[in-house]
Amino acid sequence: MADSEQTPWWDAPDEFRRMRDVLAQAGYTHAALKTRGDTAPAAGPLAEAVQRRRTAGETPLDTLIRLFAYGLPVRREAARRALSPMTPEQWGEAGLLVIRGDEVAARVQLMPHRGLDGGDLWLASDSPGRDRAGIRSQYVMGVAGSSRTLAGLTLRRPCRRALDVGAGGGIQALLAAAHSDAVCATDRNPRAVAFAAFNARLNGLEHIEYLEGDLFAPVAGRRFDLIIANPPFVISPESGYLYRDSGLPGDAICREVVRQAPAFLEEGGWCQMLCNWAHVSGQDWRERLARWCNDTGCDAWVLRAETEDAASYANIWLENTASQAAGAAAFDVWMDYYAREGIEAVSLGLLVLHRTDRETPWFCVDDGPETLISPCGEAVAGRFIREDALRAAGGDARFLDLPLRASPDVRLETRFAPTADGWAVERTHLRLVRGLAYVESVTPRVGGIVTQCRTPRPLRGLANEADPEELQALRRLYTHGFLVPADTNDPEGGGRNVDRIG
Ligand SMILES: C[S@@+](CC[C@H](N)C(=O)[O-])C[C@H]1O[C@@H](n2cnc3c(N)ncnc32)[C@H](O)[C@@H]1O
Numbered sequence: 001m002a003d004s005e006q007t008p009w010w011d012a013p014d015e016f017r018r019m020r021d022v023l024a025q026a027g028y029t030h031a032a033l034k035t036r037g038d039t040a041p042a043a044g045p046l047a048e049a050v051q052r053r054r055t056a057g058e059t060p061l062d063t064l065i066r067l068f069a070y071g072l073p074v075r076r077e078a079a080r081r082a083l084s085p086m087t088p089e090q091w092g093e094a095g096l097l098v099i100r101g102d103e104v105a106a107r108v109q110l111m112p113h114r115g116l117d118g119g120d121l122w123l124a125s126d127s128p129g130r131d132r133a134g135i136r137s138q139y140v141m142g143v144a145g146s147s148r149t150l151a152g153l154t155l156r157r158p159c160r161r162a163l164d165v166g167a168g169g170g171i172q173a174l175l176a177a178a179h180s181d182a183v184c185a186t187d188r189n190p191r192a193v194a195f196a197a198f199n200a201r202l203n204g205l206e207h208i209e210y211l212e213g214d215l216f217a218p219v220a221g222r223r224f225d226l227i228i229a230n231p232p233f234v235i236s237p238e239s240g241y242l243y244r245d246s247g248l249p250g251d252a253i254c255r256e257v258v259r260q261a262p263a264f265l266e267e268g269g270w271c272q273m274l275c276n277w278a279h280v281s282g283q284d285w286r287e288r289l290a291r292w293c294n295d296t297g298c299d300a301w302v303l304r305a306e307t308e309d310a311a312s313y314a315n316i317w318l319e320n321t322a323s324q325a326a327g328a329a330a331f332d333v334w335m336d337y338y339a340r341e342g343i344e345a346v347s348l349g350l351l352v353l354h355r356t357d358r359e360t361p362w363f364c365v366d367d368g369p370e371t372l373i374s375p376c377g378e379a380v381a382g383r384f385i386r387e388d389a390l391r392a393a394g395g396d397a398r399f400l401d402l403p404l405r406a407s408p409d410v411r412l413e414t415r416f417a418p419t420a421d422g423w424a425v426e427r428t429h430l431r432l433v434r435g436l437a438y439v440e441s442v443t444p445r446v447g448g449i450v451t452q453c454r455t456p457r458p459l460r461g462l463a464n465e466a467d468p469e470e471l472q473a474l475r476r477l478y479t480h481g482f483l484v485p486a487d488t489n490d491p492e493g494g495g496r497n498v499d500r501i502g
Pocket residue numbers: 141142143144146147150165166167168169170171172186187188189192213214215229230231232233242243244245246
């Protein structure tokens with residue numbers, strides 16, 4: 001294996017515990033990094049100068065930040081102090097550092113992340129600043145924005161078996177380990193499997209199994225209560241990076257996960273995946289997604305976060321993953337590909353499948369809120385509970401008869417403006433302060449109806465049935481979780497309706 005392709009490893013489990021102790025003792029924690037400003041690797045000489053100045057104190061924390069967050073070399077003596085009672089040589093043997101004379105440099109990025117209990121999870125991955133020549137397609141990404149979004153949306157109920165498809169460095173699997181009896185993680189990239197296995201041991205998590213292979217192939221015949229996937233969803237003509245490009249045409253990788261996942265779900269199990277899908281000329285994208293979910297035996301819900309036209313989409317990804325010159329050259333190739341495939345725009349969102357024994361499962365699409373206030377898992381499950389409750393009551397025609405109450409997370413905000421003889425209501429907002437934090441502008445009348453639902457009641461008699469706009473607004477408030485079925489548990493009280501998956 002070429003030097004640049006090496007992944008970190010220690011044979012002795014005890015060394016992992018000692019390494020955790022070194023990191024914790026130095027205060028290399030997510031909380032500490034939050035107070036240190038930008039911790040991304042140096043993007044050029046100016047950023048590097050700033051980062052060198054910020055870590056000039058050479059405390060153990062400064063040294064670890066400089067090495068593993070900024071990706072800048074440190075003096076060997078400073079590394080020795082930071083890693084004590086271990087040594088730079090030991091960390092070098094594990095593939096984490098390289099020693100060049102009096103200087104020590106990191107071979108990996110190693111970052112602390114917030115675990116579900118507020119403690120730290122340390123995760124090693126390839127360093128973004130590193131020359132990727134030797135490892136290009138097998139580059140293992142660290143925790144990205146998409147990783148955090150999916151982690152925040154994942155249902156965190158206790159479960160027996162969880163599966164992380166396309167595990168990368170393993171962040172989703174590490175988080176799932178906190179509420180699962182056993183976790184399995186698959187990845188097509190052998191380097192990702194090696195990093196993820198290293199990370200599991202680094203964090204002292206023994207109940208995660210890592211398997212190399214395509215999507216669900218390594219777990220044939222097995223069933224899970226929770227499946228999580230952050231697949232290589234980028235829609236492009238390229239196949240340069242396994243973490244970004246599936247090598248399949250258009251959005252086929254996401255469709256594949258949707259088609260295959262249900263066979264691996266226990267009854268009542270959930271699959272949550274991030275998804276990019278194409279808006280193809282002449283086709284309704286909602287219908288395309290509905291077709292993906294047909295015959296899966298699962299209720300399916302799509303939460304659309306945003307939609308970019310093809311040019312903006314290509315620009316975002318090329319800025320992210322290519323130099324200016326390479327990006328400019330690739331841009332036209334990407335645009336020609338979109339033109340050939342009839343792709344006019346691309347949407348990003350979460351797709352959730354819930355396996356059900358119902359004869360005709362449902363499919364719904366919503367636009368997401370501007371803000372997610374994590375954890376959002378229970379808010380995701382709540383959307384399913386509301387849809388089920390309405391259908392059980394007889395559907396939209398019976399909406400006004402369904403006993404509802406205001407969610408405990410609703411806040412009513414009224415803005416007043418001065419008038420000639422006092423103050424008049426200018427705007428009324430309803431806001432959810434947790435989870436999927438929707439904000440709805442409503443009429444004062446609708447705001448008043450919601451306040452009357454402090455105790456459960458049907459809306460019939462409260463709503464003006466002759467006003468379609470008011471009815472629509474109330475229906476939307478139900479969809480988005482401002483109003484909930486009367487018998488919905490408060491999630492603070494231990495989970496909504498069901499508190500264990502499977
Ligand atoms: C976007 S990364 C996600 C990494 C990690 N799960 C996270 O949330 O940060 C996608 C991962 O899927 C893996 N992958 C790509 N194609 C795959 C396939 N056909 N089967 C399994 N894994 C695949 C890549 O190697 C990469 O690690």
